[in-house]
Amino acid sequence: MSGAGLRGRTAIVGIGGAGWGEAPGRSAIELLAEASLAAIADAGLGLADIDGLCAATSTHAFPTLSVAEYLGLKPHFFDGTNIGGASFEIHLLQAALALDAGICSAVLICYGSNQRTAGGRLVSMSEPQWHEAPYKPRHPITAYALAARRHMHEYGTTRAMLADIAVAARQWANLNPAAFAQGPLTREDVLNARMVSDPLTTRDCCLVTDGGAACVIVRADRARSLKQKPAYLLGVGGAHSHRSIAQMQDLTRTVAVESGARAFAMAGLKAADADLVMLYDAFTITTLLFLEDLGFCPKGEGGRYVADGAIGPGGRLAVNTSGGGLSCVHPGMYGLFLILEAVTQLRGQAGARQLRKCDVALCHGNGGTLSSQVTAVLGGAATV
Numbered sequence: 001m002s003g004a005g006l007r008g009r010t011a012i013v014g015i016g017g018a019g020w021g022e023a024p025g026r027s028a029i030e031l032l033a034e035a036s037l038a039a040i041a042d043a044g045l046g047l048a049d050i051d052g053l054c055a056a057t058s059t060h061a062f063p064t065l066s067v068a069e070y071l072g073l074k075p076h077f078f079d080g081t082n083i084g085g086a087s088f089e090i091h092l093l094q095a096a097l098a099l100d101a102g103i104c105s106a107v108l109i110c111y112g113s114n115q116r117t118a119g120g121r122l123v124s125m126s127e128p129q130w131h132e133a134p135y136k137p138r139h140p141i142t143a144y145a146l147a148a149r150r151h152m153h154e155y156g157t158t159r160a161m162l163a164d165i166a167v168a169a170r171q172w173a174n175l176n177p178a179a180f181a182q183g184p185l186t187r188e189d190v191l192n193a194r195m196v197s198d199p200l201t202t203r204d205c206c207l208v209t210d211g212g213a214a215c216v217i218v219r220a221d222r223a224r225s226l227k228q229k230p231a232y233l234l235g236v237g238g239a240h241s242h243r244s245i246a247q248m249q250d251l252t253r254t255v256a257v258e259s260g261a262r263a264f265a266m267a268g269l270k271a272a273d274a275d276l277v278m279l280y281d282a283f284t285i286t287t288l289l290f291l292e293d294l295g296f297c298p299k300g301e302g303g304r305y306v307a308d309g310a311i312g313p314g315g316r317l318a319v320n321t322s323g324g325g326l327s328c329v330h331p332g333m334y335g336l337f338l339i340l341e342a343v344t345q346l347r348g349q350a351g352a353r354q355l356r357k358c359d360v361a362l363c364h365g366n367g368g369t370l371s372s373q374v375t376a377v378l379g380g381a382a383t384v
Contacts, residue, residue, distance in 0.1 A: 003235075003266045008384035010096040011223035011230035014043025014216035015340045020329045021180035023210040024117045028059045029070050032112025035212030036071060043216045044227040045106060050216070052077040052098055052107030054091035058332045059113070067110060077104040083240065084367020085280055088336035089374035093236040095217050105218065109339075112212035113331035138197055141205060141283070143245035143369035145197035148285040150251040152199065154300065159199050161303035162284040163190035166203050166326050168312030169281060173323025175313065175353035180209050181327040204284040206325035206334070213336040215343065220384070231343040231378045234269065234360070237262025238374040245369040252300075256293035256364060256373040263362075263375035264295075271295035274377075275358045276345050277317060278338040280366035281324040287311075290364050291319070294375065313353070321345060321353050335365035339376070346380045359383055 016038025019031040032055070040047060053075040055063040064078040077098040081087055088109055095107035137143065151157045167187055173179035185203070193201035223230035239255035239262075242248050264270055271294055279290045288302035296317065297305040305311075311319035322328040322341040329337055342361035344350050359382045365374045 004268065006096050006100060007234050007266055007268065008232045009220050010099050010217055011220050011232045012215050012217050012339070012343050012378070013223045013226045013228055013230055014039040014045065015343050016042055016214045017178070017340060018112070018212035020178055020211040021209050022116055023114060026114060026210070028057060028112045028114045029066060030112070031114060031210060031212030032057070032067065032110050032214070033070055035112060035214040036108055036110045039214035039216050040108065042228060045216065047071060047073065049106050050108045051075055052095060052104035054079045054095055054107060054109040055111065056080060056082040056087035056333065057111060057113065075104070077107065083372035085282070085333045085335045086238070086365030086367040086372045086374040087333065088339060089236065089363060089365035089376045090238050092217065092233055092376050093238070096233050096236070099217065099219050105222070107217050108214060109217065109336065110214040111333060111336045113333070114210045115332045116208050116210045140369050141197045141200060144283040144285055145200045146245060147251045147289065147370060148199050148283070151285065151288070154252055155303065157288070157303035159191055160187055161307050162199070162204055162288065163187045164307050164309070165281070165284040165287045165311070166190045168306070168309060168315070169320055169324045169326040171312040172321050172353060173327035176323050176328060179323040179328040180207055181323065200283055200285070206282045206330040207327070209329050209331050211329045211331035211337070213340055215336065215339055229347045229380065231346045231380065232384050233376065234379045234383060235263040235265070235267030235377040236375065237266065238372070240372040242371055243368065248370060252289070254289055254293050254370050254373055256290050256375065259373040259375040260294040260364070263377050267377040269360060269377060274360050274362045275318065275355060276321060276342060276361040277319045278342050278361065278363045279320060280334055280338065280364060281320055281326050282330065282334065282366065284326070286366055287319065289370070290366070294362070294364060318355050321350065321355065338363040338365065342378050346378060
C-alpha cells in the first residue's frame with residue numbers, strides 16, 4: 001500500500017526554534033518549551049489548541065509525559081517513538097494518521113537539547129553493542145567512518161569529494177544568520193583538520209550544539225484558515241535495518257532506498273521533482289549515501305555528483321540550505337531541524353538563501369548508525 005489517501009490531507013502551519021548554538025544555563029526541556037511556544041504562536045494558535053503531542057529526546061525516558069507536564073498540555077493523542085534522529089519524520093506520519101482519523105485537531109512535534117553547554121558530550125544512543133565493544137570504537141563516529149571507507153574502496157570515492165560536502169554546507173550557512181558555524185571553509189581545511197576516525201576529520205563531523213525545535217501540524221482544511229502558508233505533507237515512508245553497524249548488510253547502501261520509494265509513492269512524485277533536499281548530515285558520508293539511495297544519482301556516483309560545489313549555492317541541487325548539521329545546528333537528534341528549514345523555504349521566508357523556486361521539499365532523517373531511515377516530502381499550495 002502507498003498510503004496515497006493521506007497525501008495533502010495535513011499540513012505544517014507553525015515552526016519555532018530556540019537556543020541554536022550555545023544556550024548556557026538553560027535545560028533541554030526549557031529549550032524544547034521555548035521552541036514549542038514559538039511554533040504555536042507562529043501558527044496563530046494557543047496552548048489550549050494543542051491536543052496532540054509527539055516528542056523524542058536524549059534526556060527523557062518518557063518524553064511525552066515530561067513535555068505535557070511542563071507545558072500544561074492534556075493531549076488526546078501522544079507518541080514518544082524514538083528511533084534516533086529520524087524520529088521526527090516518523091512523527092509526521094503518526095500525527096497525520098491521528099489527525100486524519102479525527103483523534104485530535106492540532107499536533108505539536110518537539111525536541112530540545114543542551115548538549116553543548118551541558119559539557120559538550122556526545123549524547124548518542126548508538127553506543128557500541130556487545131560484539132563491537134572489544135574493538136573500542138568511538139561511536140557513532142567510527143560506524144560512519146566504516147561506511148565512508150567502504151564506499152571509497154568500492155567506488156573510488158575520495159576524501160576530497162567528502163570534503164566538498166562540508167564546504168557546500170558552510171557556503172549555505174554563511175547565508176543563514178541563525179547558523180552557528182560561519183566563515184570560510186575550504187576543501188583543504190577539511191582535509192587538513194584533525195583526524196577523528198579515519199577517513200573522517202573533525203570537519204567531516206557535525207557540530208555539537210544546543211538547540212530546540214518544534215512544529216505544529218493540523219488538517220489541511222484548517223491549515224488554509226491560519227496565518228502562515230501551509231506546508232502540506234505529501235508523502236512519508238520509513239524503514240530500519242539493524243541496531244548494530246556490525247549487522248548492516250552493505251555499508252554502502254542504506255534502507256533509505258525503501259523509505260524514499262515509499263514516500264515518493266505516497267506523494268506521487270520522484271526525486272527529480274524535489275526543489276530542496278534536506279538530508280541528515282551528521283557526517284559528510286551520510287549526505288553522499290542518501291543522495292544515492294534516494295535516487296538523485298546512481299549508486300557509487302555520489303562522490304562525483306557532489307564535487308566542486310554541485311550541492312552548494314548556485315549548484316545543480318539545493319542540499320541542506322540552512323547549513324545542515326555540519327554548519328548550522330546539531331544538538332544530538334537533528335531530524336526536526338530539517339523540517340524547519342524545509343517549511344521556511346516553502347514559505348519563501350529564507351532570506352538570502354531563499355531558493356528561486358521551492359514547491360517540493362524532501363526531508364530525510366537518519367537514526368542510530370545508519371539504522372533507521374525516514375523520508376518525508378512536503379509541498380506548497382501548487383502541489384495539492
